[in-house]
Amino acid sequence: MVWPTATVGPVNETLLKESVSDIMSNLFPLDTTLHQLLGREGMDQPEKTFPLDYFSTALINRASSVFNASAAGASTFAKPEGHTYTDRTPEFQDKIKSVVQIYGDQFSVSGTEQVVSTYAIADRFAHELMKTMKGLLNMQEFSFWWSPGTKTSGADMDSTNGTGAPYLAIRQTQGLMHWILKSGLSRAKLGVRTGTLVDGHDNNFGSTSSVPLGNSASWAYDAGGLAMDQAMFKDSLMAPWYRNTGEQAGAVGFASARMKNLVSTFAHTAVGAINERTIGAEQRALIDTIDVYETDFGAVKISLCRQLELPGQSVSISQSDASSTTVLYDEVLALIKPEYYSIGELRPMTFSRLGKTGDFEQGLCVGESGLICRNPSAGAAIVNAVAI
Numbered sequence: 001m002v003w004p005t006a007t008v009g010p011v012n013e014t015l016l017k018e019s020v021s022d023i024m025s026n027l028f029p030l031d032t033t034l035h036q037l038l039g040r041e042g043m044d045q046p047e048k049t050f051p052l053d054y055f056s057t058a059l060i061n062r063a064s065s066v067f068n069a070s071a072a073g074a075s076t077f078a079k080p081e082g083h084t085y086t087d088r089t090p091e092f093q094d095k096i097k098s099v100v101q102i103y104g105d106q107f108s109v110s111g112t113e114q115v116v117s118t119y120a121i122a123d124r125f126a127h128e129l130m131k132t133m134k135g136l137l138n139m140q141e142f143s144f145w146w147s148p149g150t151k152t153s154g155a156d157m158d159s160t161n162g163t164g165a166p167y168l169a170i171r172q173t174q175g176l177m178h179w180i181l182k183s184g185l186s187r188a189k190l191g192v193r194t195g196t197l198v199d200g201h202d203n204n205f206g207s208t209s210s211v212p213l214g215n216s217a218s219w220a221y222d223a224g225g226l227a228m229d230q231a232m233f234k235d236s237l238m239a240p241w242y243r244n245t246g247e248q249a250g251a252v253g254f255a256s257a258r259m260k261n262l263v264s265t266f267a268h269t270a271v272g273a274i275n276e277r278t279i280g281a282e283q284r285a286l287i288d289t290i291d292v293y294e295t296d297f298g299a300v301k302i303s304l305c306r307q308l309e310l311p312g313q314s315v316s317i318s319q320s321d322a323s324s325t326t327v328l329y330d331e332v333l334a335l336i337k338p339e340y341y342s343i344g345e346l347r348p349m350t351f352s353r354l355g356k357t358g359d360f361e362q363g364l365c366v367g368e369s370g371l372i373c374r375n376p377s378a379g380a381a382i383v384n385a386v387a388i
Contacts (some may be wrong), residue, residue: 035253043344050186051093053374097201111359145307149174149200173370174200180379184220186319197304197320218376228385237295241380253302264290333382340378
Protein backbone atom coordinates (compact mmCIF):
# COMPACT_ATOMS: atom_id res chain seq x y z
CA MET A 1 0.00 0.00 0.00
CA VAL A 2 2.85 2.33 -0.83
CA TRP A 3 2.11 4.73 -3.67
CA PRO A 4 4.71 6.54 -5.79
CA THR A 5 4.74 10.27 -5.08
CA ALA A 6 3.16 11.19 -8.37
CA THR A 7 0.33 8.65 -8.21
CA VAL A 8 -1.03 8.81 -4.68
CA GLY A 9 -4.41 7.11 -4.64
CA PRO A 10 -7.41 7.50 -2.34
CA VAL A 11 -6.88 6.66 1.30
CA ASN A 12 -8.57 3.53 2.70
CA GLU A 13 -9.76 4.95 6.01
CA THR A 14 -11.42 1.70 7.10
CA LEU A 15 -8.02 0.02 7.15
CA LEU A 16 -6.11 2.96 8.54
CA LYS A 17 -8.46 3.53 11.45
CA GLU A 18 -7.66 0.03 12.68
CA SER A 19 -3.87 0.14 12.52
CA VAL A 20 -1.14 1.55 10.32
CA SER A 21 1.67 -0.50 11.88
CA ASP A 22 1.79 -3.02 9.06
CA ILE A 23 1.78 -0.26 6.45
CA MET A 24 4.58 1.56 8.22
CA SER A 25 6.75 -1.55 8.45
CA ASN A 26 6.70 -1.82 4.66
CA LEU A 27 7.53 1.79 3.79
CA PHE A 28 11.31 1.46 4.03
CA PRO A 29 12.06 -2.28 4.16
CA LEU A 30 15.81 -1.79 3.64
CA ASP A 31 16.26 1.22 5.89
CA THR A 32 14.22 0.31 8.98
CA THR A 33 16.41 -2.54 10.16
CA LEU A 34 14.94 -3.20 13.59
CA HIS A 35 11.35 -2.90 12.34
CA GLN A 36 12.09 -5.65 9.84
CA LEU A 37 14.31 -7.86 11.99
CA LEU A 38 12.63 -7.94 15.38
CA GLY A 39 9.35 -9.49 16.43
CA ARG A 40 6.52 -7.57 18.07
CA GLU A 41 4.73 -8.20 21.33
CA GLY A 42 2.03 -6.45 23.30
CA MET A 43 2.71 -4.36 26.41
CA ASP A 44 0.03 -3.83 29.06
CA GLN A 45 1.69 -0.85 30.77
CA PRO A 46 4.17 1.91 29.84
CA GLU A 47 6.96 0.46 32.02
CA LYS A 48 7.32 -3.28 32.43
CA THR A 49 9.80 -5.73 33.90
CA PHE A 50 10.53 -8.99 32.10
CA PRO A 51 12.29 -12.12 33.40
CA LEU A 52 15.97 -11.99 32.46
CA ASP A 53 16.61 -14.50 29.68
CA TYR A 54 19.81 -16.17 30.85
CA PHE A 55 22.60 -17.46 28.68
CA SER A 56 23.97 -20.83 29.73
CA THR A 57 27.24 -19.27 30.94
CA ALA A 58 25.36 -17.14 33.48
CA LEU A 59 24.23 -20.32 35.26
CA ILE A 60 27.80 -21.60 35.78
CA ASN A 61 29.99 -20.38 38.62
CA ARG A 62 33.41 -20.38 37.01
CA ALA A 63 35.07 -19.49 40.31
CA SER A 64 33.96 -22.81 41.80
CA SER A 65 36.54 -25.44 42.73
CA VAL A 66 34.77 -27.69 40.23
CA PHE A 67 36.70 -25.83 37.51
CA ASN A 68 40.07 -26.30 39.23
CA ALA A 69 41.02 -29.95 39.60
CA SER A 70 44.08 -29.14 41.73
CA ALA A 71 42.15 -27.09 44.28
CA ALA A 72 41.34 -28.46 47.72
CA GLY A 73 37.82 -29.73 47.78
CA ALA A 74 37.68 -30.07 44.01
CA SER A 75 34.65 -32.09 43.01
CA THR A 76 32.42 -32.97 40.12
CA PHE A 77 28.67 -33.12 39.78
CA ALA A 78 28.71 -36.92 40.04
CA LYS A 79 26.46 -38.53 42.64
CA PRO A 80 26.87 -41.96 44.26
CA GLU A 81 24.42 -44.77 43.65
CA GLY A 82 21.47 -44.49 46.02
CA HIS A 83 22.10 -40.79 46.69
CA THR A 84 19.34 -38.99 48.57
CA TYR A 85 18.42 -35.82 46.73
CA THR A 86 17.10 -32.69 48.40
CA ASP A 87 15.15 -29.82 46.95
CA ARG A 88 17.22 -27.11 45.35
CA THR A 89 16.83 -23.75 47.07
CA PRO A 90 14.34 -21.75 44.98
CA GLU A 91 15.61 -18.48 43.56
CA PHE A 92 13.74 -15.53 42.16
CA GLN A 93 14.61 -14.91 38.55
CA ASP A 94 16.25 -11.58 37.86
CA LYS A 95 14.09 -8.98 36.13
CA ILE A 96 14.96 -6.37 33.55
CA LYS A 97 12.87 -3.29 32.78
CA SER A 98 11.83 -1.76 29.46
CA VAL A 99 9.81 1.39 28.70
CA VAL A 100 7.65 2.48 25.76
CA GLN A 101 7.31 6.03 24.48
CA ILE A 102 4.60 7.95 22.63
CA TYR A 103 5.00 8.88 18.96
CA GLY A 104 2.51 11.10 17.21
CA ASP A 105 2.01 13.73 14.56
CA GLN A 106 -0.90 15.74 13.20
CA PHE A 107 -1.45 17.16 9.72
CA SER A 108 -4.06 19.27 7.95
CA VAL A 109 -5.08 19.86 4.35
CA SER A 110 -7.09 22.86 3.18
CA GLY A 111 -10.07 22.56 0.89
CA THR A 112 -8.13 24.25 -1.90
CA GLU A 113 -5.16 21.88 -1.56
CA GLN A 114 -7.53 18.91 -1.69
CA VAL A 115 -9.14 19.81 -5.01
CA VAL A 116 -6.14 21.31 -6.82
CA SER A 117 -4.06 18.66 -8.53
CA THR A 118 -0.38 19.35 -7.85
CA TYR A 119 2.30 17.14 -9.38
CA ALA A 120 -0.39 14.60 -10.33
CA ILE A 121 -1.36 13.96 -6.69
CA ALA A 122 -4.97 12.91 -6.87
CA ASP A 123 -5.65 12.89 -3.12
CA ARG A 124 -3.63 15.43 -1.13
CA PHE A 125 -4.98 14.13 2.19
CA ALA A 126 -3.71 10.63 1.42
CA HIS A 127 -0.38 12.07 0.34
CA GLU A 128 0.07 14.00 3.60
CA LEU A 129 -0.96 10.92 5.58
CA MET A 130 1.77 8.86 3.94
CA LYS A 131 4.35 11.59 4.56
CA THR A 132 3.31 11.69 8.23
CA MET A 133 3.59 7.91 8.59
CA LYS A 134 7.04 7.88 6.97
CA GLY A 135 8.20 10.60 9.35
CA LEU A 136 6.91 8.68 12.37
CA LEU A 137 8.54 5.48 11.15
CA ASN A 138 11.88 7.28 10.90
CA MET A 139 11.46 8.68 14.42
CA GLN A 140 10.60 5.24 15.77
CA GLU A 141 13.54 3.54 14.09
CA PHE A 142 15.99 6.19 15.29
CA SER A 143 14.72 5.94 18.87
CA PHE A 144 15.03 2.14 18.74
CA TRP A 145 18.72 2.72 18.01
CA TRP A 146 19.80 5.81 19.94
CA SER A 147 17.17 6.96 22.46
CA PRO A 148 18.89 7.25 25.91
CA GLY A 149 15.91 5.91 27.86
CA THR A 150 14.12 7.24 30.94
CA LYS A 151 12.10 5.77 33.76
CA THR A 152 8.64 6.85 34.87
CA SER A 153 9.94 8.15 38.23
CA GLY A 154 7.65 5.83 40.14
CA ALA A 155 4.58 7.85 39.19
CA ASP A 156 1.42 5.99 38.28
CA MET A 157 -1.05 7.18 35.65
CA ASP A 158 -3.11 9.11 38.23
CA SER A 159 -0.25 11.05 39.86
CA THR A 160 0.05 14.84 39.67
CA ASN A 161 2.99 17.15 39.08
CA GLY A 162 2.53 18.94 42.40
CA THR A 163 0.18 21.60 41.07
CA GLY A 164 -2.86 19.38 40.80
CA ALA A 165 -2.35 18.94 37.06
CA PRO A 166 -1.95 15.40 35.68
CA TYR A 167 1.56 13.93 35.68
CA LEU A 168 2.66 14.27 32.05
CA ALA A 169 6.35 13.27 32.06
CA ILE A 170 7.86 12.33 28.72
CA ARG A 171 8.90 8.67 28.58
CA GLN A 172 11.78 7.56 26.38
CA THR A 173 12.57 4.01 25.39
CA GLN A 174 16.20 2.89 25.61
CA GLY A 175 17.67 2.32 22.16
CA LEU A 176 19.75 -0.66 21.11
CA MET A 177 23.08 1.18 21.26
CA HIS A 178 22.47 2.35 24.82
CA TRP A 179 21.49 -1.18 25.85
CA ILE A 180 24.85 -2.33 24.50
CA LEU A 181 27.13 0.60 25.39
CA LYS A 182 25.97 1.58 28.89
CA SER A 183 26.89 -1.72 30.50
CA GLY A 184 29.24 -2.93 27.76
CA LEU A 185 31.87 -0.18 28.07
CA SER A 186 31.94 -0.54 31.86
CA ARG A 187 32.34 -4.29 31.57
CA ALA A 188 35.17 -4.01 29.05
CA LYS A 189 37.04 -1.23 30.87
CA LEU A 190 36.32 -1.90 34.54
CA GLY A 191 35.13 -5.49 34.86
CA VAL A 192 31.81 -7.06 35.73
CA ARG A 193 29.77 -5.44 38.50
CA THR A 194 32.12 -2.65 39.44
CA GLY A 195 30.48 0.10 41.49
CA THR A 196 26.98 1.29 40.65
CA LEU A 197 25.89 1.27 37.02
CA VAL A 198 22.29 2.29 36.36
CA ASP A 199 21.03 2.47 32.78
CA GLY A 200 18.28 4.67 31.39
CA HIS A 201 15.52 2.36 32.60
CA ASP A 202 16.90 2.06 36.16
CA ASN A 203 18.38 -1.40 35.58
CA ASN A 204 21.40 -1.66 37.90
CA PHE A 205 24.36 -3.69 36.61
CA GLY A 206 26.73 -2.70 39.43
CA SER A 207 27.98 -4.49 42.53
CA THR A 208 25.62 -2.51 44.78
CA SER A 209 22.57 -3.66 42.87
CA SER A 210 19.77 -5.38 44.75
CA VAL A 211 19.02 -7.21 41.52
CA PRO A 212 22.20 -8.98 40.35
CA LEU A 213 22.25 -8.03 36.69
CA GLY A 214 26.04 -7.75 36.51
CA ASN A 215 26.58 -10.96 34.57
CA SER A 216 24.06 -9.83 31.97
CA ALA A 217 26.09 -6.75 31.09
CA SER A 218 26.94 -6.49 27.41
CA TRP A 219 30.43 -6.08 25.89
CA ALA A 220 31.71 -3.00 24.05
CA TYR A 221 35.36 -2.58 23.14
CA ASP A 222 36.67 0.98 22.80
CA ALA A 223 39.30 0.95 20.07
CA GLY A 224 40.33 4.45 21.10
CA GLY A 225 41.31 5.49 17.59
CA LEU A 226 43.23 2.30 16.76
CA ALA A 227 42.83 0.64 13.39
CA MET A 228 40.26 -2.13 13.26
CA ASP A 229 41.84 -5.26 11.86
CA GLN A 230 41.35 -9.00 11.93
CA ALA A 231 42.93 -9.40 15.38
CA MET A 232 40.74 -6.70 16.92
CA PHE A 233 37.58 -8.19 15.42
CA LYS A 234 38.37 -11.69 16.72
CA ASP A 235 40.25 -11.04 19.98
CA SER A 236 38.56 -7.88 21.23
CA LEU A 237 35.00 -8.49 20.05
CA MET A 238 34.12 -12.05 19.12
CA ALA A 239 36.17 -13.87 21.78
CA PRO A 240 34.97 -11.80 24.81
CA TRP A 241 31.39 -11.95 23.54
CA TYR A 242 31.64 -15.72 23.25
CA ARG A 243 32.95 -15.99 26.82
CA ASN A 244 29.96 -13.96 28.04
CA THR A 245 27.26 -15.83 26.14
CA GLY A 246 28.62 -19.24 25.14
CA GLU A 247 26.73 -18.90 21.85
CA GLN A 248 26.87 -16.75 18.75
CA ALA A 249 24.83 -18.69 16.21
CA GLY A 250 22.44 -16.45 14.33
CA ALA A 251 24.26 -13.23 15.20
CA VAL A 252 23.83 -10.24 12.89
CA GLY A 253 25.95 -7.12 12.61
CA PHE A 254 25.31 -3.49 11.69
CA ALA A 255 27.73 -0.81 10.56
CA SER A 256 27.98 2.57 8.89
CA ALA A 257 29.37 2.67 5.36
CA ARG A 258 32.76 3.61 6.78
CA MET A 259 32.88 0.68 9.21
CA LYS A 260 31.47 -1.73 6.62
CA ASN A 261 34.30 -0.76 4.29
CA LEU A 262 36.81 -1.41 7.08
CA VAL A 263 35.48 -4.93 7.56
CA SER A 264 35.61 -5.63 3.84
CA THR A 265 39.14 -4.20 3.63
CA PHE A 266 40.74 -6.20 6.41
CA ALA A 267 38.83 -9.35 5.44
CA HIS A 268 40.16 -9.09 1.88
CA THR A 269 43.66 -8.47 3.24
CA ALA A 270 43.48 -11.44 5.59
CA VAL A 271 42.11 -13.89 3.03
CA GLY A 272 44.00 -12.66 0.00
CA ALA A 273 42.86 -12.54 -3.60
CA ILE A 274 40.56 -15.41 -4.50
CA ASN A 275 39.19 -15.34 -8.01
CA GLU A 276 35.95 -17.09 -7.12
CA ARG A 277 35.27 -14.37 -4.57
CA THR A 278 36.40 -11.27 -6.39
CA ILE A 279 35.09 -12.04 -9.88
CA GLY A 280 31.73 -13.55 -10.73
CA ALA A 281 32.68 -14.84 -14.18
CA GLU A 282 29.17 -15.69 -15.37
CA GLN A 283 27.76 -12.29 -14.41
CA ARG A 284 30.96 -10.40 -15.37
CA ALA A 285 30.67 -8.78 -11.94
CA LEU A 286 33.44 -7.49 -9.69
CA ILE A 287 32.65 -8.33 -6.08
CA ASP A 288 34.43 -6.13 -3.55
CA THR A 289 32.49 -6.57 -0.33
CA ILE A 290 32.29 -8.89 2.65
CA ASP A 291 28.72 -9.42 3.87
CA VAL A 292 29.29 -12.59 5.92
CA TYR A 293 32.47 -12.93 7.96
CA GLU A 294 33.08 -16.38 9.43
CA THR A 295 35.65 -16.89 12.16
CA ASP A 296 36.30 -19.61 14.74
CA PHE A 297 33.44 -18.08 16.72
CA GLY A 298 30.85 -18.49 13.99
CA ALA A 299 29.52 -16.59 11.02
CA VAL A 300 28.19 -13.03 11.32
CA LYS A 301 26.25 -11.24 8.60
CA ILE A 302 27.20 -7.54 8.60
CA SER A 303 24.81 -5.09 6.96
CA LEU A 304 24.81 -1.37 6.30
CA CYS A 305 22.67 0.57 8.76
CA ARG A 306 21.35 4.03 7.98
CA GLN A 307 20.93 4.78 11.70
CA LEU A 308 24.71 4.48 12.17
CA GLU A 309 25.51 6.67 9.15
CA LEU A 310 25.69 9.92 11.15
CA PRO A 311 29.12 11.52 10.52
CA GLY A 312 30.29 14.14 12.99
CA GLN A 313 27.76 13.22 15.69
CA SER A 314 28.61 11.55 18.98
CA VAL A 315 27.20 10.53 22.36
CA SER A 316 28.85 10.42 25.79
CA ILE A 317 28.43 7.15 27.70
CA SER A 318 29.11 7.12 31.46
CA GLN A 319 30.87 4.23 33.21
CA SER A 320 30.38 3.03 36.77
CA ASP A 321 33.52 4.87 38.00
CA ALA A 322 32.06 8.23 36.84
CA SER A 323 34.35 8.31 33.80
CA SER A 324 32.82 8.56 30.34
CA THR A 325 33.51 7.52 26.77
CA THR A 326 32.63 9.62 23.74
CA VAL A 327 31.32 7.36 20.97
CA LEU A 328 31.16 8.59 17.38
CA TYR A 329 27.97 7.36 15.74
CA ASP A 330 29.64 6.36 12.47
CA GLU A 331 32.52 4.50 14.20
CA VAL A 332 30.38 1.70 15.62
CA LEU A 333 30.21 -1.95 14.61
CA ALA A 334 27.33 -3.55 16.55
CA LEU A 335 26.42 -7.24 16.80
CA ILE A 336 23.24 -8.71 18.29
CA LYS A 337 21.35 -11.94 18.68
CA PRO A 338 17.89 -10.79 17.52
CA GLU A 339 15.87 -13.31 19.53
CA TYR A 340 16.75 -11.44 22.74
CA TYR A 341 15.19 -8.18 21.50
CA SER A 342 11.69 -7.23 20.39
CA ILE A 343 9.47 -4.22 19.77
CA GLY A 344 6.88 -3.76 22.49
CA GLU A 345 3.59 -2.07 21.58
CA LEU A 346 1.30 -0.54 24.18
CA ARG A 347 -0.77 1.19 21.49
CA PRO A 348 -0.15 0.23 17.84
CA MET A 349 0.22 3.20 15.52
CA THR A 350 -3.29 4.24 14.44
CA PHE A 351 -4.80 6.94 12.27
CA SER A 352 -7.83 9.07 13.07
CA ARG A 353 -9.55 11.75 11.01
CA LEU A 354 -10.12 14.68 13.36
CA GLY A 355 -12.83 16.47 11.45
CA LYS A 356 -12.80 19.97 10.01
CA THR A 357 -11.39 23.11 11.56
CA GLY A 358 -12.54 25.94 9.36
CA ASP A 359 -11.53 24.97 5.83
CA PHE A 360 -9.00 22.36 6.95
CA GLU A 361 -9.39 18.57 7.12
CA GLN A 362 -7.17 17.20 9.89
CA GLY A 363 -5.68 13.81 10.67
CA LEU A 364 -3.70 12.33 13.55
CA CYS A 365 -1.33 9.36 13.78
CA VAL A 366 -0.31 8.23 17.28
CA GLY A 367 1.00 5.14 19.03
CA GLU A 368 3.15 3.90 21.93
CA SER A 369 6.03 1.48 21.45
CA GLY A 370 9.57 0.80 22.60
CA LEU A 371 12.51 -1.57 22.36
CA ILE A 372 12.44 -4.55 24.72
CA CYS A 373 15.71 -6.22 25.73
CA ARG A 374 15.70 -9.50 27.65
CA ASN A 375 19.46 -9.70 28.14
CA PRO A 376 21.99 -7.00 27.16
CA SER A 377 24.66 -9.71 26.81
CA ALA A 378 22.94 -10.49 23.51
CA GLY A 379 24.68 -7.42 22.08
CA ALA A 380 28.32 -6.41 21.59
CA ALA A 381 30.17 -3.64 19.79
CA ILE A 382 33.45 -2.09 18.72
CA VAL A 383 33.47 1.70 18.95
CA ASN A 384 35.86 4.46 17.90
CA ALA A 385 37.82 2.37 15.37
CA VAL A 386 39.58 4.04 12.46
CA ALA A 387 40.72 3.06 8.99
CA ILE A 388 43.67 0.74 8.53
